[in-house]
Amino acid sequence: MKLSADLKAFAARLGHEFARPALLIEAVTHPSMSSPGRADNQRLEFLGDRVLGLVMAEALLEHDPDAAEGLLAPRFNALVRKEACAAVAREIDIGKVLKLGRSEMISGGRRKEALLGDAMEAVIAAVYLDAGFEAARRVIMAHWAHRIDAVEEDARDxxxxxxxxxxxxxxxxxxxxxxxxxxxxxxxxxxxxxxxxxxxxxxxxxxxxxxxxxxxxxxxxxxxxxxxxx
Missing domain, CATH: 3.30.160.20 (Double Stranded RNA Binding Domain)
Structure with a gap:
């Protein structure tokens, strides 16, 4: 299975070349496009959320070795919540490559925050399954590193x-x-x-x-x- 030109460009923006392109295609397929022969991204979203969480937990511990749990928790929440994932998704223009059903396209699905956040988590899982944890960590840190630097000021709920x-x-x-x-x-x-x-x-x-x-x-x-x- 080969990637379309748009998906190849997206993979370049993401910073990962897929050995198994089908994983990326699944990650950008919304449930509104699922069918018996076409998997959607919900299962990948579930996994990607956990991979992102582990990477962010490790990164925060390394970033501030002296921070207490009471400080780390709100920073962590700010980095992994749906709004943060959606912000990254917009930066790399996931919306352009999402595979959506007609009803979702008509209702502006390519701009919906929850949908973009879910897709970002699914893409993280696709990288993890394609090349392992270190590859996923590199991709995540490439797009989240500057957020970790700024989170101390903005993370507190x-x-x-x-x-x-x-x-x-x-x-x-x-x-x-x-x-x-x-x-x-x-x-x-x-x-x-x-x-x-x-x-x-x-x-x-x-x-x-x-x-x-x-x-x-x-x-x-x-x-x-x-x-x-x-």
Missing amino acids: AKTALQEWAQARGLPPPSYVQTARSGPDHAPVFTICAQLKNGAEEKATAGSKRQAEQAAAKALLARLLQAPPS
Whole structure:
């Protein structure tokens, strides 16, 4: 089985030459295109998630030998979550080579964050099965290394940090209220308001509820930390 020109170009962007091209084809085949004779990428996604997790765990330990588990865990979560995988997928343009059913193509599947993240994990598994763990680690580090350098500043879960701030001051956990939704069904935009019982609140808008909640929490926490003590 040979790769198409688009898949060859994608493999070059990824940084791995496949000895077993069928693995890459399977990795970019969405379930909407599966059939009795065509495997989809769900099983590879399951494996790729675990391979990515192991590589990131090792990399974080090497990057900061003195960091406690309490610091490592949020950094790890930031590096392996679906948003991070989707960001890498966009950088190497997985969307261009995804094999999608008609309904997914019409609904903008090539831009969907969850779909891109799943495909990235499947591609990692394809590399692992094609050439082993070290090959998978090289590919992962080529696309995640700069994220590891930056994760100390950005990894901490803003919602968790805001909740800890509130609890330390005897306040109940913050609430998150969706105040608006716009855009087409295949690319919705959500506006979320993070609220505390003391009246403090901030809004944020993003392409998923989770991102909007995180952004609102981050904005509210930043304002609270800048405010003079009462």
